Amino acid sequence: MDKAAVYRDLKAEIESVVSGETSVTARYATASCILAEAFRPRFFWTGFYVVDPLKARELVVGPYQGTLGCLRIPFGRGVCGHVAATQEPIIVPDVHAFPGHIACDSATNSEIVLPVFDKDGQLAAVLDIDSTEPDAFDEADRDGLAAICEILLVV
Template identity: 60%
Template sequence: MDIAAKKQRYAETAQEIAAVLDGETNLIARMATVSNILHHAFDHYFWTGFYLVDPDKPEELVIGPYQGTLGCLRIPFGKGVCGAAAASGETQVVEDVHAFPDHIACDARSESEIVVPVRNAKGALIAVFDVDSDEKAMFDEIDQQALEAILEESFAL
């Protein structure tokens, strides 16, 4: 997909997500909707979903709504790509997950990954949004900017 087409697809997807979420306040319903719409909007999205900060174990992520194969159930902050995003508060874009230190292979077919921290209106980390591809180097700055914008609009309630 060329750059212009990718940007256009994200713009259309962002509008669809905003329209569907309009008036919905339930966090899990919002997460399920976002993961579903994004997963089906892009052919290279192999696994798409959320890991929520566990309120009982605040330094651990627990599986949330997702699309794709079985995901890891729990990920400690600082471990793997999701844990790195949670610990640092920064989006992680990884061209080759097998070269990422301490990578967690929930599905061995994953080759590249992007993980975006998700914050509520008060700025507190509530989850990370994780997308895996079964091809290397499938995520870039366009994905990062678009996903960060979609997630901020969808969860800064």
């Protein structure tokens, strides 16, 4: 099965499991788990950094699967902070070459991060996926993950 088809199946599975669930935490935790299990070992760290409502322009670690994550990331700092500031997805083939990369785990070599928006179109979180493999992500990952991010908001 090609990667696009895998993502379509995962989106349907996540959508089915979280249908009717009003807790954003539960929705993010479910997506993290399903994605991590589906792509293990390529996905080394899979999770969410949530916009902290008490500290403007700062992300705080949310539900994830993997090794210890950074607890807080300011907007504009590192890959996740960059996505929070720009609200655009990014694929980083070599995190060591990314200016200001935050090494939460030194085993990470590549990363993909996507914005997650709430029902009002405001940034709610970022989905962060790390790999120990260099250049592990491509446009099929970006498109499949973006479609999954769209179903995570609570309506």
